Amino acid sequence: xxxxxxxxxxxxxxxxxxxxxxxxxxxxxxxxxxxxxxxxxxxxxxxxxxxxxxxxxxxxxxxxxxxxxxxxxxxxxxxxxxxxxxxxxxxxxxxxxxxxxxxxxxxxxxxxxxxxxxxxxxxxxxxxxxxxxxxxxxxxxxxxxxxxxxxxxxxxxxxxxxxxxxxxxxxxxxxxxxxxxxxxxxxxxxxxxxxxxxxxxxxxxxxxxxxxxxxxxxxxxxx
Amino acid sequence: xxxxxxxxxxxxxxxxxxxxxxxxxxxxxxxxxxxxxxxxxxxxxxxxxxxxxxxxxxxxxxxxxxxxxxxxxxxxxxxxxxxxxxxxxxxxxxxxxxxxxxxxxxxxxxxxxxxxxxxxxxxxxxxxxxxxxxxxxxxxxxxxxxxxxxxxxxxxxxxxxxxxxxxxxxxxxxxxxxxxxxxxxxxxxxxxxxxxxxxxxxxxxxxxxxxxxxxxxxxxxxxxxxxxxxxxxxxxxxxxxxxxxxxxxxxxxxxxxxxxxxxxxxxxxxxxxxxxxxxxxxxxxxxxxxxxxxxxxxxxxxxxxxxxxxxxxxxxxxxxxxxxxxxxxxxxxxxxxxxxxxxxxxxxxxxxxxxxxxxxxxxxxxxxxxxxxxxxxxxxxxxxxx
Numbered sequence: 001x002x003x004x005x006x007x008x009x010x011x012x013x014x015x016x017x018x019x020x021x022x023x024x025x026x027x028x029x030x031x032x033x034x035x036x037x038x039x040x041x042x043x044x045x046x047x048x049x050x051x052x053x054x055x056x057x058x059x060x061x062x063x064x065x066x067x068x069x070x071x072x073x074x075x076x077x078x079x080x081x082x083x084x085x086x087x088x089x090x091x092x093x094x095x096x097x098x099x100x101x102x103x104x105x106x107x108x109x110x111x112x113x114x115x116x117x118x119x120x121x122x123x124x125x126x127x128x129x130x131x132x133x134x135x136x137x138x139x140x141x142x143x144x145x146x147x148x149x150x151x152x153x154x155x156x157x158x159x160x161x162x163x164x165x166x167x168x169x170x171x172x173x174x175x176x177x178x179x180x181x182x183x184x185x186x187x188x189x190x191x192x193x194x195x196x197x198x199x200x201x202x203x204x205x206x207x208x209x210x211x212x213x214x215x216x217x218x219x220x221x222x223x
Numbered sequence: 224x225x226x227x228x229x230x231x232x233x234x235x236x237x238x239x240x241x242x243x244x245x246x247x248x249x250x251x252x253x254x255x256x257x258x259x260x261x262x263x264x265x266x267x268x269x270x271x272x273x274x275x276x277x278x279x280x281x282x283x284x285x286x287x288x289x290x291x292x293x294x295x296x297x298x299x300x301x302x303x304x305x306x307x308x309x310x311x312x313x314x315x316x317x318x319x320x321x322x323x324x325x326x327x328x329x330x331x332x333x334x335x336x337x338x339x340x341x342x343x344x345x346x347x348x349x350x351x352x353x354x355x356x357x358x359x360x361x362x363x364x365x366x367x368x369x370x371x372x373x374x375x376x377x378x379x380x381x382x383x384x385x386x387x388x389x390x391x392x393x394x395x396x397x398x399x400x401x402x403x404x405x406x407x408x409x410x411x412x413x414x415x416x417x418x419x420x421x422x423x424x425x426x427x428x429x430x431x432x433x434x435x436x437x438x439x440x441x442x443x444x445x446x447x448x449x450x451x452x453x454x455x456x457x458x459x460x461x462x463x464x465x466x467x468x469x470x471x472x473x474x475x476x477x478x479x480x481x482x483x484x485x486x487x488x489x490x491x492x493x494x495x496x497x498x499x500x501x502x503x504x505x506x507x508x509x510x511x512x513x514x515x516x517x518x519x520x521x522x523x524x525x526x527x528x529x530x531x532x533x534x535x536x537x538x539x540x541x542x543x544x545x546x547x548x549x550x551x552x553x554x555x556x557x558x559x560x561x562x563x564x565x566x567x568x569x570x571x572x573x574x575x576x577x578x579x580x581x582x583x584x585x586x587x588x589x590x591x592x593x594x595x596x597x598x599x600x601x602x603x604x605x606x607x608x609x
Contacts, residue, residue, distance in 0.1 A: 058601070098514075
């Protein structure tokens with residue numbers, strides 16, 4: 001399988017009070033298409049930073065990141081936003097749903113940036129909610145859903161545009177054991193059944209069990 | 224889902240806060256509208272002046288009279304087409320609170336010099352013929368339920384004694400700015416009585432109104448008139464009717480200026496209130512903006528969302544304020560004595576200014592939150608704890 005994600009000699013450091021704090025040190029990494037890739041490591045190891053760089057929501061200090069031959073480190077903010085809209089689906093630890101929108105409207109949000117017709121949007125949203133098993137909760141607001149259901153809505157929002165890559169940052173970190181298991185089953189299904197490339201960050205060994213490949217980060221170094 | 228739906232949902236996320244902000248804007252627009260209406264009502268007298276009319280008054284002060292004999296001399300000045308005159312009568316009708324302008328005037332020429340006072344030919348002829356007759360404006364007739372043939376008793380103060388005038392005409396205003404709250408009667412009638420009771424005051428008129436053929440020559444004609452009476456016992460000051468009307472406002476210009484400034488200060492205050500609301504809203508939604516940016520929403524999308532939300536609140540507040548201003552002004556018009564503000568209504572410019580103010584508030588108050596949202600890095604947005 002060809003590498004869909006190529007991380008080449010990536011370094012990242014933050015500046016705090018004129019001090020440069022290194023977070024990632026010369027990381028090189030390939031992730032193949034269709035892989036369920038898990039990044040593990042303790043808090044502060046730089047795993048979320050690496051995920052953000054691959055997802056194009058942060059810029060590296062040095063190095064390049066190729067996603068299907070596009071060097072995203074060379075894209076400006078505007079191009080990067082468009083690129084993210086069509087290539088990346090995000091799942092966050094704290095779901096990050098818009099509280100004034102229903103489950104249906106939250107899932108529909110990324111489609112507002114497309115030129116799909118109303119009927120096509122409806123079809124996409126319903127299909128995404130069907131995949132995550134929430135067809136019966138379409139018109140519920142986030143506060144009317146459980147944590148697990150909210151995360152499933154977030155996953156539906158992430159897949160509704162049929163992105164190239166699904167990135168998940170501690171997707172089970174805020175859930176109870178049963179809900180976490182449901183989410184992992186869902187991610188596994190998306191990987192196996194829908195052939196989605198998934199990049200997941202977690203520090204939970206049980207969550208990592210679903211992944212086809214696991215790499216560890218420690219103090220900014222890939223080990 | 225359209226972007227407008229999201230804007231509306233965001234605008235009313237905190238219903239009480241949005242309601243109070245809308246109410247604040249509505250009250251500001253009402254205050255702005257009322258203050259502007261008072262200011263424009265103050266200037267109605269100036270707006271109603273004609274370019275082809277001059278006013279000749281005593282040079283020392285308006286309160287001192289001029290001799291009636293000046294009339295023929297002024298009439299002889301080249302460029303003058305008609306001369307009429309009037310005296311401020313004042314007096315009390317019913318009680319001292321019933322204020323409206325009462326003038327002793329030259330019945331023969333008054334309505335020729337003031338064509339904006341529309342009086343039927345029959346009423347005008349009767350008025351000219353009967354010495355103790357008077358003409359009142361339509362608004363005064365309505366206010367006091369007066370009709371032709373009624374007698375208006377006036378208790379004189381400047382011209383002491385009891386005076387009775389029979390209404391022989393009710394004039395209508397030609398223009399919106401024409402004052403329809405005046406009472407006009409014969410100077411001759413007053414003068415004849417003065418001859419008997421206080422002869423030393425007979426033959427005096429308050430001021431002359433000079434109709435000229437060419438308004439562009441008003442300066443030259445004014446000087447020629449004043450030159451006629453130089454070094455006399457009653458020197459004159461002639462000026463355009465507009466300048467004459469403005470001189471009355473000079474004493475109240477500080478109040479008018481203060482009201483004008485106040486109307487804009489109110490808009491400034493409400494700008495800060497909405498600005499604060501928008502900053503709070505945007506701050507609370509930092510993570511949401513980070514999510515939206517992550518999903519692919521661009522800077523222009525965020526500008527549209529934040530400015531749209533601010534505009535929704537300001538437009539609803541502005542529209543509510545304007546909708547309430549109309550009945551309020553109508554109510555005030557009924558309460559304020561007719562003679563005080565002859566024309567008291569919302570000018571189109573006030574509506575335009577209030578609308579512009581509401582829109583400006585909406586746009587300006589969103590600028591700071593927009594700047595913050597645009598500058599915010601996505602990863603910092605996710606770390607934000609509100």
